[in-house]
Amino acid sequence: MQHHADSSDIAETASRESRRRWRSWITAAGFASPWLVGLLALFIYPFVVSLYWSFCQYDLINPPRFVGMENYQQLANEIATGTGIAHALWNTGYYALLSVPLSIILGVGLATLLSCDIRGQSIFRTLFYLPSVIPVVAASILWMWLLNPADGLVNSVLGSLGLWQPQWFASPAELVSPDSLTEAAWANNSAPIGSKDALVLMSLWGMGNFMVIYLAAIGDIPKSLYEAARIDGAGPIRRFVNVTLPLLTPIIFFNLVMGLIQSVQAFTQIYIVSEGRGAPADSTLVISLHLFLSAFQHLNMGYASAVAWLLFALLGIATWFLFTTSRRWVYEGVR
Amino acid sequence: MNASSSLRGMLAIALIAVLGIGLLASQQWLTASDVQVPSDREEVVFWHFWGGADRAIVEDVAKRFNESQNEYYVRPIAMPGNNLDLKFFLSVTGGDPPDLLNIDDPVIADWGHRGAILALDEVATPDEVERLQVWLFPAARRLVTYENRLYGVPNGLDIRALYVNKTMLARYGLSSPKTIADLDHIAETIAPPGQSKPYQHHGYLPDSRRIWAWGPVFGGRFYDSSDGQVTLTSPEIESALTWMVSYRDRYGPSEIARFRHGDQSLPGKTFPLFAERYAVVMDGQWRVHDIRAFQKSQAEKREEVTQFDAIPLPVPPGGKPNAGWVNGNNFVIPRGANASRGAWEFIKFWCGFDGQEAAAAKTCVAGGWIPVSQHVVDEPTFQQFLDEEPLFRTFIELAGSENQYPVPVIPGAPYFNNEVKNLAESAMSSPKEPDLPQMLKEAEARIQSQIDRARNEQ
Numbered sequence: 001m002q003h004h005a006d007s008s009d010i011a012e013t014a015s016r017e018s019r020r021r022w023r024s025w026i027t028a029a030g031f032a033s034p035w036l037v038g039l040l041a042l043f044i045y046p047f048v049v050s051l052y053w054s055f056c057q058y059d060l061i062n063p064p065r066f067v068g069m070e071n072y073q074q075l076a077n078e079i080a081t082g083t084g085i086a087h088a089l090w091n092t093g094y095y096a097l098l099s100v101p102l103s104i105i106l107g108v109g110l111a112t113l114l115s116c117d118i119r120g121q122s123i124f125r126t127l128f129y130l131p132s133v134i135p136v137v138a139a140s141i142l143w144m145w146l147l148n149p150a151d152g153l154v155n156s157v158l159g160s161l162g163l164w165q166p167q168w169f170a171s172p173a174e175l176v177s178p179d180s181l182t183e184a185a186w187a188n189n190s191a192p193i194g195s196k197d198a199l200v201l202m203s204l205w206g207m208g209n210f211m212v213i214y215l216a217a218i219g220d221i222p223k224s225l226y227e228a229a230r231i232d233g234a235g236p237i238r239r240f241v242n243v244t245l246p247l248l249t250p251i252i253f254f255n256l257v258m259g260l261i262q263s264v265q266a267f268t269q270i271y272i273v274s275e276g277r278g279a280p281a282d283s284t285l286v287i288s289l290h291l292f293l294s295a296f297q298h299l300n301m302g303y304a305s306a307v308a309w310l311l312f313a314l315l316g317i318a319t320w321f322l323f324t325t326s327r328r329w330v331y332e333g334v335r
Numbered sequence: 336m337n338a339s340s341s342l343r344g345m346l347a348i349a350l351i352a353v354l355g356i357g358l359l360a361s362q363q364w365l366t367a368s369d370v371q372v373p374s375d376r377e378e379v380v381f382w383h384f385w386g387g388a389d390r391a392i393v394e395d396v397a398k399r400f401n402e403s404q405n406e407y408y409v410r411p412i413a414m415p416g417n418n419l420d421l422k423f424f425l426s427v428t429g430g431d432p433p434d435l436l437n438i439d440d441p442v443i444a445d446w447g448h449r450g451a452i453l454a455l456d457e458v459a460t461p462d463e464v465e466r467l468q469v470w471l472f473p474a475a476r477r478l479v480t481y482e483n484r485l486y487g488v489p490n491g492l493d494i495r496a497l498y499v500n501k502t503m504l505a506r507y508g509l510s511s512p513k514t515i516a517d518l519d520h521i522a523e524t525i526a527p528p529g530q531s532k533p534y535q536h537h538g539y540l541p542d543s544r545r546i547w548a549w550g551p552v553f554g555g556r557f558y559d560s561s562d563g564q565v566t567l568t569s570p571e572i573e574s575a576l577t578w579m580v581s582y583r584d585r586y587g588p589s590e591i592a593r594f595r596h597g598d599q600s601l602p603g604k605t606f607p608l609f610a611e612r613y614a615v616v617m618d619g620q621w622r623v624h625d626i627r628a629f630q631k632s633q634a635e636k637r638e639e640v641t642q643f644d645a646i647p648l649p650v651p652p653g654g655k656p657n658a659g660w661v662n663g664n665n666f667v668i669p670r671g672a673n674a675s676r677g678a679w680e681f682i683k684f685w686c687g688f689d690g691q692e693a694a695a696a697k698t699c700v701a702g703g704w705i706p707v708s709q710h711v712v713d714e715p716t717f718q719q720f721l722d723e724e725p726l727f728r729t730f731i732e733l734a735g736s737e738n739q740y741p742v743p744v745i746p747g748a749p750y751f752n753n754e755v756k757n758l759a760e761s762a763m764s765s766p767k768e769p770d771l772p773q774m775l776k777e778a779e780a781r782i783q784s785q786i787d788r789a790r791n792e793q
Contacts, residue, residue, distance in 0.1 A: 027343075027345075027347070027348075030347055030348040030351065031347060033351065034351070057792055059449050059792065060424040060425075060427075060428055061424060061427055061428065061446075061449045061450065061451045062449060062450065083781055084781075148596055148597070148599070149592060149593040149596050149597070150533075150593050150594065150596050150597025151597060165593075167589055167592040167593055167596070169596070170592035170593065170595065170596040171588070171589065171592050171764055172760075172761065172764055173764075173766055192766060277753055277756075278757075279757075279760065280592075280760050280764055281757050281760040281761040281764055282757050282761075293753075296420065296421050296424075297420075297749050297750075298747070298749060298750050298789075299424075299445065299449065
């Protein structure tokens with residue numbers, strides 16, 4: 001009888017515990033529901049559907065029609081013939097490969113300078129961070145004024161110094177390209193700096209975000225390491241190369257990955273400065289803009305989805321490559 | 336978990352539910368219109384892109400239409416900005432499109448081909464369609480005809496002509512150009528090539544986007560509708576592009592880019608002709624209003640009043656007179672519209688078809704728009720307007736010309752439009768001597784492939 005009472009109590013306790021867990025789960029799900037709904041409706045569903053659409057012909061108006069690999073074949077064909085997406089890939093690569101390393105080099109340099117114990121340090125820090133809080137649309141319009149080849153501030157200053165004045169957003173020329181090496185490219189006062197180089201310059205304007213992270217990381221480096229290096233006779237450059245830089249590599253790696261993703265997905269500022277079409281002469285037609293025009297101007301949603309998946313794959317490969325190679329240069333401390 | 340924490344969880348869920356319901360309920364209030372549609376009328380929902388002063392004109396047309404009606408009631412909804420197309424697609428996909436839409440991109444054929452808009456013969460009677468074809472200017476008819484069916488009606492035409500600063504030309508002993516050679520002479524006289532300092536003035540500089548206008552002037556066509564072939568490599572189009580690129584050779588791509596970009600920084604985007612940056616500029620009929628305001632301002636300041644002219648694009652040997660590129664804003668009726676018949680009645684009222692020319696003339700005068708039919712032009716109200724604005728006459732004469740062509744009305748037209756502009760832009764800004772025949776050949780193949788694909792869709 002006693003045994004029977006004990007097992008009944010145990011069952012009752014287990015049932016109470018189960019009800020408690022169930023109620024707890026419902027409460028948790030209730031609180032998380034806005035996020036869960038958002039995740040399912042705005043992320044998972046579009047993610048899956050865009051994969052399906054990339055194998056379809058779909059114009060938003062009529063139902064999607066399955067066409068197999070046709071969209072991917074078109075992408076392959078364009079890459080082979082150097083048209084369409086090939087152009088966008090070149091423009092995107094050019095922008096990312098110049099803007100990301102430059103923003104890292106300048107960001108680290110600036111953070112190192114701003115971490116020095118100087119008068120007005122906080123004012124300089126604020127000034128360099130300030131551009132990061134300006135909305136991208138306002139900053140883009142500001143840069144269009146600054147880089148106006150006829151009477152923009154930048155060219156006015158260059159002109160008053162007797163220097164040559166680039167055409168910035170008005171020219172499809174490229175500083176880093178085979179064409180720029182020809183003599184003709186430099187003739188008629190028309191050296192090859194153009195729209196993409198102007199975009200790179202624009203991107204450096206917002207590097208304050210990354211600079212703040214470097215500043216925090218530099219502040220976290222133990223002073224004892226610098227003291228030890230100083231005792232060993234290391235000068236400022238040696239201390240920077242042998243102490244600061246190795247200990248910053250995890251942060252540099254983080255900013256490298258984030259910067260790469262951001263630059264490859266850049267859209268708003270490019271849409272604004274390129275008349276929404278990659279002007280002049282497709283020189284600012286990056287992948288995200290090509291995707292947008294394909295989807296919403298040419299009503300080619302299936303092809304645009306394939307472009308989105310190509311972009312996803314390229315970013316995945318680039319990120320994997322960075323992670324793989326990071327073992328060689330990122331300092332992770334003593335394990 | 337105790338009872339109180341469980342209660343708190345339930346309360347949180349209840350609060351979220353109340354907030355959700357509240358948001359849904361407020362939608363009704365937030366989107367409620369202040370327009371009261373009479374109960375005995377059928378509502379016609381009209382989406383358009385006009386903002387600013389033009390919006391008031393649109394609303395006045397709707398008001399006049401509503402006063403003239405006892406069956407339909409038009410409710411205009413302004414959607415200025417870039418995303419009207421996207422909103423439209425979503426409304427069609429969602430099954431709740433407007434009854435009438437006004438667009439200004441070359442998308443008629445694309446949308447008609449995909450079944451997003453109705454052909455006019457699905458709404459109007461065969462007799463109405465037949466009479467409308469004759470009633471419209473040829474340029475207006477071309478803008479909305481796809482595979483021999485009308486898919487909309489333009490509410491006004493955009494025509495390009497050359498504006499000439501006659502006072503500036505007189506200073507150099509020059510007069511308005513009649514031929515391409517005259518235009519080149521003006522350019523070289525006012526801005527002699529090889530100047531070492533940055534140019535402050537130019538006689539004329541071709542804008543790469545205007546290849547669509549110069550192509551027909553040189554006697555060319557971009558597309559042959561009889562066999563569906565892109566004809567960019569035709570000798571006439573190549574001649575037009577070669578002539579435009581000759582300005583690149585004369586002044587250098589850098590100078591052209593620099594000078595053109597400077598136009599954008601003029602205060603309030605002032606018409607560059609006023610600042611004497613150019614002596615001759617290609618632009619649309621809306622500049623007539625700006626010129627009038629500028630001259631009035633000069634007179635009020637007791638300054639010498641600058642004299643202007645508006646002339647057809649000058650023609651090269653073998654070219655076509657009164658030719659150019661026509662564009663327009665078009666009324667289209669979405670498939671699935673609830674009040675398509677009411678939409679058609681409003682289109683007729685606005686454009687002046689079926690004996691409503693007087694009302695249309697009033698609308699065109701108010702907006703400074705070019706009518707789509709000679710019958711509206713002939714109205715006394717519009718003739719009086721032309722007497723007051725003589726520069727506008729040139730645009731009206733060009734609107735009636737057989738040689739005004741739009742971007743080909745075919746599926747894939749937006750791509751065609753962009754690629755042709757890009758081609759001319761690349762040629763004119765190339766740092767190397769451009770190989771025009773090769774560039775035209777490559778662009779032709781690329782565009783052909785894209786429009787074949789667009790045509791075969793659905």
